[in-house]
Amino acid sequence: MDPAAPGVPAGLVAAWVALVGGVVGSFLNVVIARVPAGESIVSPGSRCPRCRTPIAWYDNVPVVSWLALRARCRSCGVRISARYPLVEALVAGVALLAWARHGLAVAALGELVLVSLLVALAFIDLDTWLLPHALTWPLIATGLAVSAAGLGPATLQGAAIGAAVGFGAFALVSVVGEKVLRKEALGFGDVWLLSGIGAWMGVAALLPVVLLASVQGSVVGLVLLALGKGQPGPGQPAEAAGPPAAAVPGDPAALASADDWIPPRNAVPFGPFLAAGALEWLYLGDLIVRGVPSLGIFR
Numbered sequence: 001m002d003p004a005a006p007g008v009p010a011g012l013v014a015a016w017v018a019l020v021g022g023v024v025g026s027f028l029n030v031v032i033a034r035v036p037a038g039e040s041i042v043s044p045g046s047r048c049p050r051c052r053t054p055i056a057w058y059d060n061v062p063v064v065s066w067l068a069l070r071a072r073c074r075s076c077g078v079r080i081s082a083r084y085p086l087v088e089a090l091v092a093g094v095a096l097l098a099w100a101r102h103g104l105a106v107a108a109l110g111e112l113v114l115v116s117l118l119v120a121l122a123f124i125d126l127d128t129w130l131l132p133h134a135l136t137w138p139l140i141a142t143g144l145a146v147s148a149a150g151l152g153p154a155t156l157q158g159a160a161i162g163a164a165v166g167f168g169a170f171a172l173v174s175v176v177g178e179k180v181l182r183k184e185a186l187g188f189g190d191v192w193l194l195s196g197i198g199a200w201m202g203v204a205a206l207l208p209v210v211l212l213a214s215v216q217g218s219v220v221g222l223v224l225l226a227l228g229k230g231q232p233g234p235g236q237p238a239e240a241a242g243p244p245a246a247a248v249p250g251d252p253a254a255l256a257s258a259d260d261w262i263p264p265r266n267a268v269p270f271g272p273f274l275a276a277g278a279l280e281w282l283y284l285g286d287l288i289v290r291g292v293p294s295l296g297i298f299r
């Protein structure tokens with residue numbers, strides 16, 4: 001597929017693709033803040049989390065508005081977290097990557113769906129230690145659908161086996177871990193997430209993705225331990241990492257206690273690392289295989 005639309009300068013197409021990605025990222029910021037709280041992602045429109053003033057369209061332009069407003073609400077001056085433009089810029093970058101890989105094609109749109117769901121899940125897990133079914137189940141469904149249509153990296157067979165094996169392997173770790181360690185080793189949200197990654201990327205991608213996630217998770221965990229930081233200990237869930245004011249979804253303490261589970265001290269949620277591992281294997285897989293040739297059999 002020709003990366004440019006016929007008759008339109010490539011620079012203009014690139015700008016449009018980046019804008020679409022930025023708008024998707026802006027929408028993901030809403031998803032990240034509202035889905036864990038069980039709120040509608042459609043209405044009401046974006047409001048300042050402190051003064052509740054509706055945000056005008058010209059103050060809601062991805063990245064640009066945050067810069068123009070110098071990270072403050074126009075009405076009350078409350079600080080707006082740098083995470084908002086970061087998510088927008090991240091998805092804009094991915095949209096450009098998907099366009100470069102597939103052109104203006106349905107496959108590029110599919111890739112944007114995959115990355116959007118992974119980004120939303122990663123940040124929700126960071127904030128709340130939850131991976132909502134409202135996002136993990138659509139991840140599995142869209143993965144199977146895209147693979148069935150032949151528009152993703154996996155065949156339908158590889159995707160179906162990937163979804164099943166991803167679920168089965170982590171479910172086993174979760175159940176056995178809980179029996180042996182007498183504490184939750186792996187949440188069931190991670191089980192559904194890995195199933196979704198299997199549905200999108202195929203069964204062969206599961207092992208490298210889990211490897212990448214584990215190595216990076218361990219490194220970050222050890223660094224946080226060494227710094228004496230880390231995520232919430234008992235009694236102080238989710239707030240320690242300082243999510244932006246707008247993204248505080250309801251009462252994290254209530255969410256954490258809902259399934260009678262408190263994040264361990266100096267622990268980091270695993271979901272963001274699984275999401276990162278999946279994206280790394282998708283975009284940097286060839287590079288990783290060059291460094292670790294034995295992983296080549298999974299490509």
Ligand SMILES: [Zn+2]
Nearest residue numbers: 048051073076
């Ligand atoms: Zn305000």
